[in-house]
Amino acid sequence: MTSRKKEIGEVGGAEYGVDSRYSSKKDRLDDGKALMEARLQRMKNLSADQIVKAKLLQLKLKMDEYIKEPVYHTHSAFTEFLTSYIDAIYSRRNSFAKDIDVTPVLLSQILNNHREPNEEFLLRLMIHAEKTYEHVCQFHKRTWHQVYFQEKICDVITSQDKWRPEVEKHVKISKLAKV
Structure with a gap:
């Protein structure tokens, strides 16, 4: 060279x-x-509002990238994105919990991976994000669901060695199903 x-x-x-x-x-x-x-x-010289918008735009781009090409990690991408989202907008996480009408305990359990978010939580998060991103950039309403379920798919695929042997015992192929 x-x-x-x-x-x-x-x-x-x-x-x-x-x-x-x-x-x-x-x-x-x-x-x-x-x-x-x-x-x-x-x-x-950036205002606090401009900084929040920049953080939200950066988070959206990271989420879009994750949806396109998921990274198989042992940690939760959904909770990482959720934590970044909340921390970009709020100085206290309890304020976010109040805004989407969930208890701070439930929010803490979700953020610390002690509890899975239920459908109602995801729907409230979806609406909150739509309203928050309204003045930042286009944010598709399905993004939070896609991130959450993409992570679930990745978890199932990467943990096959744990669950597959036991589940396979219960699966049989009948003569009619064989092609």
């Missing part, structure tokens, strides 16, 4: 979002620092 190609391939300035094709490392670092300072200055 030539020195120029090697220099282009370096990641040195990537954390600053700067093109890494500089003639010297000092130039790259100087531009990276200047860019970061400009970004920080711009972020300081």
Whole structure:
């Protein structure tokens, strides 16, 4: 690999979002620092409302990405998204629980994966999100359901080694079903 190609391939300035094709490392670092300072200055000038909108938009994009290509994790994507959603809008989670008319205990149990959200909770969350995202961006009403059920599908698929041997004992194929 030539020195120029090697220099282009370096990641040195990537954390600053700067093109890494500089003639010297000092130039790259100087531009990276200047860019970061400009970004920080711009972020300081954002209103609280603009920050909330940015967080909500970022969350929507993450949820859309998860729905398209789910990531198989042992942790709950639904509760991670729900926690991010609540924390972006509210300073206290109890306020969210009050707004969707559930007890803080129920909300805590759902967020800590001690209880599954029921259909009523999902419907209230769907309506709350629709109203919240109204002034941010287009948010499809089925998104929360898709995230929740996508996670359930992933859980079933990844845990087959646990449940499949016992369930297979109860499944037989009759002669008529064989093709």
